Amino acid sequence: MGTVSSSSAPKTGSSAATRKVAAVCFWAWQWIAAGVAAAAGAPSARAPDTIAARVAACDACHDAAGRASAEGYIPRIAGKPAAYLYNQLRHFRDGRRQSPAMTSLVAHQTDAYLREIAAHYAALALPHRPLPASRATPAVLARGRTLALDGDRARGIPACAACHDASLGGVAPDMPGLTGLPRDYINGQLGAWKNGTRRAAAPDCMAEIARALGPEDVAAVSAWLATQxxxxxxAPGPRPAPPLRCGTLAAP
Amino acid sequence: MRRIGTAVAALVALAAGGVAWLAAAGLAEPADAVDAPVPAAAPDAARVRGAYLARAGNCALCHTAPGEAPYAGGRAIDTPFGRVYASNLTPDAATGLGNWSADDFWRAMHHGKSRDGRLLVPAFPYVQYTRVRRADADAIFAYLRTLAPVARPNRAHALRFPYGSRAALALWRGLYFRAGTYRDDHARDGAWNRGAYLVQGLGHCGACHAPRDALGGSARDSLDGGTLAESGWHAPALGGGAATDTLTGAARLQDLVAYLSHGVSTRRAASGPMAGVVAESLQHLAPEDVQAMATYLLALPAPVRPAHPAPTASAVLDAGARLYDRHCADCHGADGRGAPPAYPPLAGNGALTLPDAANAIRLVLHGGFPPGTAGNPRPFGMPPYRLQLGDAEVAAVVSYVRNAWGNRAGLVSAAEVDRHRALSLP
Known part of the structure; x- marks a missing residue:
């Protein structure tokens, strides 16, 4: 059942003229079929067959081009590494990150489609919006800068820059940038890691780091990062080996 | 005085007797002609069929916690009576079905009782699964036995008093449950009967698509439409295939089959909880089974909808028309014909003109993607407008699309929109 009989297979050496006639017949048939469809009242409008059109729904919150909202919570997604974005989409779908809005949108999408969506936003190279001025005190910002760039060796807290690139802009394929993000978003992620509502594959290095940070540390590093x-x-990579074991990262 | 007292006492006794009788009826296990276990001819074939039937029953959707081992249970399901947790169906001896026999499994599916005689809560749709034939239940059980055992203890339900008590469940069963497998209607053909069997039984369509009363019960085999209490989604009445509207004959059947198997058709797109039903269950079914279900649904009498006169011109509809031009027309077209299957048509879309506007409101507020399926692996999404549009604006644009291009349905109020903002997602 379902196999093509040998008699219907094209004969070898068929002439170009035969192919031309076949092509004409095909287009004539297409034209007639289109006419019939139009007569039957079928809509003639077509959606653009692009990934950008398919995921245009995401623009409502992530800006027309995947940038962070100027104020508030919603992070930029344009230019973040593809494997990182793919992991986050799966985390939302599979309950390792908590956002009812995100989960309801990606709940029934396949891995292949989530990978394609991630690659689309990762490749969007865009100038990002200017960041709002920080209301944090200079002392808090200085504390945040020290944590981000040098860490706190005495308490075993590595610098953000040790993994997220010296620029803190992230490294392909899976290390996200920490720049160009709203303060409340960074704050929210560190809090979610602390209380276990944001999870990644074990060993969950960011959860370990977040749990080592005190509330003042979280506030300071969020405030300073939000000014960057x-x-x-x-960055294209390669990424340096992280100081902690991280289950979410691909082997270097 | 004494006479009144006697009358009251008699009434109370009568009521108590009625309750006791109902509860007794709810506890009974009437023998069914097809109760006897069916000797499995080829165990491997039964397991393959069981895997397929488990898909048709969408067992994994509830019995899998998000991101965790399939069938190991733990998923929380909110009901108006409290939260229930799906159980572990893997063959782990201590926490799953490891010690269950095929008879035990049949008792759960057919009578709604656990191995130890405990009454199962009706969030487990035994009201529908009782329709399933013994051979099919046995095949599902044979399949579940082949899963890797996962040690995951079941979590106790968190139901408010008295809903989880044995007495309350017995009474509920007396009111709403009658055990009995599906019997073929010999006046109908094979496809209709196969469709009816799947829709009424494993498909448990009535779990959402039937109106529920205050006690969460519904009329037997009803598909007259229901509202999901926790999320506010409206599961429309399924008679006549619901929203196929202007299509007739084979095109109508084809459209419904496409919708059920791919999540989109030339007329509509699956959203809300239905997206999960398509993704996890319906898209995996054999074409002839989906066709049979569609055949049965289209043969049901179409629901009677209240007639709406053409709306009189109003400021609300004018505002809705302007909002539509600004936010919606790029995709759905100024003529409302859309570009299916990417952008569903709104003109003549029966899902949009349901008496309950919940789904249209929810889609405008929260957006959504149809399920990613083999037939439609890269769906187009509908943007959420909750950050851009206020309640009055959403009400205006939904009122407009429900009454443009010949659509006729009731207008929507801002208060209705506000109520949906507060309800849970998805």
């Missing part, structure tokens, strides 16, 4: 503008794309 993002470049259009993450």
């Amino acid at each position: 503008p993002a470049g259009p794309l993450a």
